[in-house]
Amino acid sequence: MIHLREVGLRSERGSSGVDVLRSISFDIPAGAFRWVLGSSGAGKSSLLRLLNLSVRPTTGTMELFGVAVPRARRSALAKLRRRTGTVFQDLRLLPELSVFDNVALRLRLDGMPEDRIELEVTEMLRWVGLGRKLQARPPQLSGGEQQRVAVARAVVHRPPLLLADEPTGALDEPQAVRLMQLFLELNQMGSTVLVATHNEGLTRRFPAAAIRLERGTLLTDG
């Protein structure tokens, strides 16, 4: 359900371009779990940005949920975005909104009734251990707590595609393991899950196939 063929991504930096990703081809079946591995600067975040449609491939073809992305209509892309949850490396929480409202935002945009939102968001935030912080604002939280809000926001609508960019960077080992269990639960319910990480302890503890990048090229897939 994710097909990439010869995908390249070139970013303009000053007057010269940089090949951030080069000739990437792989297929990931629906419902799979993949680690996304590689040293700093290898292109992991860039690959996830392509898959969550923040950027478009410069070359090659990409198909998500049967939609050929470079040619798709805006409405098809909007639908794809709604089916995707992303944990951004820089979190991107809205500092002026409460923890509850940060997580509820997506469900409100989808038109879910407010009483159901109340239940879903509260349960999700309890699950990540933030049941007592519903009304706090992100700047009042620790880095690890903010990261858990970002995870709750990404998974609260049970997206068919979850993309997580270094989601455990600010967490201690037990919290990281707990979040992985949440991701694997989502995966077992049928979501396709990609997690980019440097955390080797975690990849050893949860062995799974990996997309391994090095300086913008694919080393192994599987």
Ligand SMILES: Nc1ncnc2c1ncn2[C@@H]1O[C@H](COP(=O)(O)OP(=O)(O)OP(=O)(O)O)[C@@H](O)[C@H]1O
């Ligand atoms: N918008 C951009 N303009 C120019 N270069 C970019 C841009 N985005 C990323 N790059 C470059 O592309 C390369 C890959 O970056 P990327 O953030 O995808 O790596 P990463 O594997 O996620 O690294 P890290 O593990 O440190 O987060 C880096 O050399 C980076 O400097």
